[in-house]
Amino acid sequence: MVRRVDGTTAAVWVEVARAATVTVRLTDDGGAWSAPTFAVHGHHYALVEVDGLPRDTRVPYEVLVDDDVCWPAPAATFPPSTLAARADDAPVRLAFGSCRTSVPHDDVHHLTHGVDALRTYALALADGEAGQAPDLLLLLGDQVYADATSAEMREFIEARRDISAEPGDELADFEEYAHLYRLAWGEPALRWLLSWLPSLMIFDDHDVRDDWNTSLSWRRQMEATSWWHGRIVAALGSYWVYQHLGNMSATERAEDPLWAELRRRQEAAPGTEVDLTDAVDAFAERADREPESYRWSYTHPLGGSRLVVVDSRAARELEPARRSMLDDDETAWLDEQLTGDVEHLLVATSLPFLLPMGLHRVEALDEALAEGRLGRHLARAAEWLRQELDLEHWGAFSRSFTAVAQMVTEVADGRRGAAPSSVLFLSGDVHFSYITEVDRESGSRMLQLVCSPIRNPLPRALRAFAALGSHGARPLGALLSRLARLPEPPWRWHGIAGPWFDNNLAVLEVDGEQLRTVWLGGRVVGASEDRPDLVAVADLELDVPPAGTAHRRPLARVHRDGRRGLLARLRRRTGRRR
Structure with missing residues (x-):
């Protein structure tokens, strides 16, 4: 997998079957970089740092395990894997999105789970039918589902242990996580895409368990089980290995305590594969017990813009008197990252910062009731609703919402450096997609772009509820908030596009002050079940006037037929069109 590409340096992550030296070799000029494997729970990994890449040119590479070329596979039918700066x-x-289940790509699972938008996009890119490729794939949570396993995953679990005992057919340990990642990323089209397109990631609840860290009550329920400790240690340890290790720059990795421990052990025993199992488990246990001991959030430059990826799960403060989406240390870190002097500021958080306003008010009300605003009986009912209906987004952590909104307002008003053209929140989680805009007369535009799911559609019975929350819940939420005497949110915002419920992957193009977006999905009507057509779910051009001017132009032009907008424009560049 090609992970973070910084400047002319790329990180290539590899899992192999045995202890070895892994080499990444450019096939054009023979440049080569190597790294020894390290072991965790009997699995073998390496991360190879490649530098000196040419700008704006794709160069093919191959991966050697010891002296044997193992990638691309001898019978590969996909284009060469490449690196590019x-x-x-x-x-x-x-490209960004979230929530992808790993089930087969056949007619049965297309009916139950829909068409896999990420795999469809991979096939279209490989065939040259998706236009100009993105620079980066940002996966915003639920890369794997530890608590809702597929038939194939359950078969693996049942071969190892009795699923009549807790945690049943949910994941129990690192070995099961390793197999789940193999199922999620091992399909040929995905293997090729991830070897070709740089990726960054952040977890959400299903990477661990549904409603992870919703409240102190939820946390105590989990800690009372026989299996939670093993789950959280395996979840965070495997997340560091499979996802977070590639999120860091080379400099950040060198300063990472677990990576530094690996390097120390390698230097103490050269030529021997280091077993890092004990250090990974101890690290994960501490990261769960003391969230302030480790930061999962990170930043990444995007040309003249900046991406800030925020952990909205592990860094929570759950004590009712201090309840916050981000603890004090994480809040202070984010405060330092949210600055101007960039073309666009992109803030990625798995949970939407701006839900439809009616739903935001409902969640804020539920938080107040669960904290005892109107008595103990309503507090118990509100806690039950919070867990049953997933009422645990930013609106349900009012202290953090207000603090972050203030930070972003200062950026957008030019009080933290020159105001960017826009502040964009990129999110997933909710299993429907939409765009909202904060009501402002001047300064930077503030937009929330949500892309969810990649492959895990919202049941039809719940789509009406989500649509009601996007439109009809606004007056109800306002009324309930007044009755409970809740303070008004620091912003007001309104819907621009959506909601739509298709499996999809969003592609955002930032070109100077201009923003263009397209949500892409797959369709099998008249196409092979195994080779879906790539279609535009929604295709939008976002008008972003210069910072400091009044916002009076139409924000978005929506092209749902795919004949205009970003998708068509990209296809015209390559001479291909569906």
Whole structure:
């Protein structure tokens, strides 16, 4: 997997079957970089740092395990895997989305889970039918589902242990996480895409368990079980290995305590594969017990813009008197990252910062009731609703919502450096997609873009509820908030596009002050079940006037038929069109 590409340096992450030296070799000029494997719970990994990549040019590479070329596979039918460093002045193209279940791609599972938007996009890119490729894939949570396992995953679990005992057919340990990641990323089209397109990631609840860290009550329920400790240690340890290790820059990795321990052990025993199992488990246990001991959030430059990826799960403060989405240390870190002097500021958080306003008010009300605003009986009912209906987004952590909104307002008003053209929140989680805009007369535009799910559609019975929350819940939420005497939110915002419920992957293009977006999905009507057509779920051009001017132009032009907008424009560049 090609992970973070910084400047002319790329991180290539590899899992192999045995202890070895892994080499990444450019096939054009023979440049090569190597790293020894390290072991965790009997699995073998390496991360190879490649530097000196040419700008704006794709160069093919191959992976050697010891002296044997193991990638690309001898019978590979996909284009060569390549590495590329983007030109500094080129437009930024970012694909993003969340929530992807790993089930077969056949007619039965297309009916139950829909068409896999990420796999469809991979096949279209490989065939040259998706237009100009993005620079980066940002996966915003629920890369794997530890608590809702597929038939194939359950078969693996049942071969190891009795599923009549807790935690049943949910994941129990690192070995099961390793197999789940193999199922999620091992399908040929995905293996090729992840070897070709740089990726960054952040977890959400299902990477661990539904409602992870919703409240102190939820946390105590989990800690009372026989299996939670093993789950959280395996979840965070495997997340560091499979996801977070590739999120860091080379400099950040060198300062990472677990990576530093690996390097120390390698230097103490050269030529021997280091077993890092004990250190990974101890690290994960501490990261759960003392969230302030480790930071999962990170930043990434995007040309003249900046991406800030925020952990909205592990860094929570759950004590009712101090309840916050982000603890004090995380809040202070985010405060330092949210600055101007960039073209666009992108803030990625798995949970939407801006839900539809009616739903935001409902969640804020539920938080107040659960904290005892109107008595103990209503507090118990509100806690039950919070867990049953997933009422645990930013609106349900009012202290953090207000603090972050204030930070972003200062950025957008030019009080933290020159105001960017826009502040964009990128999110997933909710299993429907939409765009909202904060009501402002001047300064930076503030937009929330949500892309969810990649493959895990919202049941039809719940779509009406989500649509009601996007439109009809606004007056009800306002009325209930007044009755409970809740303070008004620091912003007001309104819907621009959506909601739509298709499986999809969003592609955002940032070109100077201009923003263009397209939500892409797959369709099998008239196509092979195994080779879906790539279709535009929604295709939008976002008008972003210069910072400091009044916001009076139409924000978005929506092209649902795919004949205009970003998707068509990208296809015209390559001479291909569906």
